[in-house]
Amino acid sequence: MTMPMPPPRTPFARLAARWNPPPPTVRRATATALVMSVVIVVTGGAVRLTGSGLGCPTWPTCTDTSLTTTAAMGWHGVIEFGNRLLTYVLAASVGWVILAARCTQPVRRDVLRLAWGQLALVVANALLGGITVLTGLNPYTVAGHFLLSTALITLAYLARNRTAPAPAPAGAGDRASRVLARALLAACALLITAGTVVTGAGPHAGDSGDIARVPLDWTLVTRVHSALAWTVLALALLLHTRLRRTEAPHAALHRTRLLLAVLVAQGAVGYLQSVLGLPELLVGLHMLGSCLMWIATLHVTAGIEAANGPSTQEKDRAAACSTH
Incomplete structure (x- = not known):
């Protein structure tokens, strides 16, 4: 009688047989990937703000004759090439999430799918970054570069949120709150999308006059951007008021307060940079603020969407109906 051959074991399966990471390890991996997804945005902004977007004039090498930056490229080459190297650090942090989620028993397939999505976005953004260099910092590819980074932050946050130890606050997920959150x-x-148009159409700090611009009225797109900022602030205030009226848990209110604080700070930085003539430091802070604003908004929305329990008002209505 022939014994059946055991199925071949994949490298992931062999590693999982030796390493079963505890939940805190998976949480640290997802947190690291989220932090790196923000860091790469900030350093990418530093490249642009220091006029180093073409510090390495070609891609995938830095120059036609060198893979890395050379002394002739000066500090602009160092900044641009350093940002390229950080892409590998970002990819490694996402790889850590993939390994940790795959080796956990049972496998965290929800986190694993999000991690593979992050890796795909890292690769796509690296390719788009190369196209941006080869096209002389085309404003449309620059805008797409930032939007892909925002998508990466979204997946990184969702992965981090899936590994959070505390459940979403129950009672904050009534229909009106969900509509406001969405x-x-x-x-x-x-x-955020309008912000990329403002950047592409206007006199951005750090740019050379030779860089092409989006052919739109900068004053008009700035006003649209400002109107959207006020809209976001108003919706955040309405949502916070709604949660207070429905006696939502403190955790849910804390999330909206945090978002409001970020929005106020981001608005103040935006106003100051326009008044002071777009100084590089404030523009960089505004880019960081954009990332934090998006994460805070995701944090609020995720908490409300995950709260499947009925609201306080719905409980009272059900109790009233049961007495009749």
């Missing part, structure tokens, strides 16, 4: 998320996405 409207807030959509308005915030439009605000």
Whole structure:
């Protein structure tokens, strides 16, 4: 009698047989990937703000004759090439999430799918970054570069949220709150998109006059961007008021307060940079604020969407109906 051959074991399966990471390890991996997804945005902004976008004039090598930056490229080459190297650090942090989620027993397939999505976005953004260099910092590819980074932050946050130890606050997920949260998320996405148009159409700090611009009226797109910012702030205030009226848990209110604080700070930085003539430091802070604003908005929305329990008002209505 022939014994059946055991199925071949994949490298992941062999590693999982020796390493079963505890939940805190998976949480640290997802947190690291989220932090790196923000860091790469900030350093990418530093490249642009220091006029180093073409510090390495070609891609995938830095120059036609060198893979790395050379002394002739100066500090602009160092900044641009350093940002390229950080892409590998970002990819490694996402790889850590993939390994940790795959080796956990049972496998965290929800986190694993999000991690593979992050890796795909890292690769796509690296390719788009190369196209941006080869096209002389085309403003449309620059805008796409930032939007892909925002998508990466979204997946990184969702992976981090899936591994959070505390459950979402119950009682904060009534229908009106969910509608407001979704409207807030959509308005915030439009605000970030409009911000890339403002950058592409206007006199951005750090840019050379030779860099092409989006052929739109900068004053008009700035006003649209400002109107969207006020819309996001108004929706956040409405949502916070709604949660207070429905006696939502403190955790849910804390999330909206955090978002409001980020929005106020981001608005103040935006106003100051326009008044002071777009100084590089404030523009960089505004880019960081955009990332934090998006994460805070995702944090609010995720908490409300995950709260499947009925609201306080719905419980009272059900109790009233049961007495009749």
